[in-house]
Amino acid sequence: MTRRNLLTILGLCSIGMCSGCAQTVSINGGQDKDMEQQRVYLLERVDDVAVVQLYADGFNDLPLNEKILVYHLYQAAVAGRDIFIDQKYAPSLELRDLLEEVWTHREGIEESIQAEIERYLKLFWINNGPHNAITGRKNVMTCSFENFSQAVLTAQASGAQFAFAGG
Numbered sequence: 001m002t003r004r005n006l007l008t009i010l011g012l013c014s015i016g017m018c019s020g021c022a023q024t025v026s027i028n029g030g031q032d033k034d035m036e037q038q039r040v041y042l043l044e045r046v047d048d049v050a051v052v053q054l055y056a057d058g059f060n061d062l063p064l065n066e067k068i069l070v071y072h073l074y075q076a077a078v079a080g081r082d083i084f085i086d087q088k089y090a091p092s093l094e095l096r097d098l099l100e101e102v103w104t105h106r107e108g109i110e111e112s113i114q115a116e117i118e119r120y121l122k123l124f125w126i127n128n129g130p131h132n133a134i135t136g137r138k139n140v141m142t143c144s145f146e147n148f149s150q151a152v153l154t155a156q157a158s159g160a161q162f163a164f165a166g167g
Contacts, residue, residue, distance in 0.1 A: 046122045085128050092129040098162060099124060102151055105160040109151045116143045117151060 043051045059067070085092045099121045106114050120141045127133040141148060156162065 046119060046126065049123065049126050051122075051126065081128065088129045089131060095130060096124060098152070101160040101162055102155040105155040105158040106151075107158045108154045110147070113143050113147050113151050116141055117148075 039053075039055060041052045041054075043053055045051070059070075062070070082093060085096070099117065102109075103117055103121055106117070109117075120139065123132075123139045124130060127139070131138050143151075152160075152162075
């Protein structure tokens with residue numbers, strides 16, 4: 001399978017996601033009914049954002065050198081992500097680290113505050129920062145400053161380590 005074919009498949013998968021969130025997809029051109037399977041595309045919704053599954057049929061059929069290329073492209077994307085996030089909005093990396101530390105040390109935080117932190121953190125991950133990637137509007141937490149501050153203190157008491165650029 002060439003890179004062009006792989007890109008075509010990925011493009012068609014993206015188009016297929018627009019037509020429905022869960023549909024039966026035929027493998028092998030529908031020739032073998034046993035190969036048909038139910039594929040779920042919609043994993044979850046966070047506010048007005050849908051998190052979808054993308055399938056890369058044929059990946060296993062790629063030659064080893066192309067699989068290695070895909071791996072290195074993935075590693076480059078991961079390495080460049082923090083640079084991109086930092087260039088979009090300077091405090092973003094510190095904010096992400098703060099949110100992730102609070103989330104991973106959430107024992108003792110009120111459930112409604114946990115749910116709001118989770119919602120906001122997911123939006124942060126999806127948009128690569130605190131601003132909506134399409135509209136540019138800043139996403140805001142619905143809990144109060146006092147509630148979030150208490151959550152940070154609770155997380156710190158549970159072992160969260162906060163490292164900020166200022167010291």
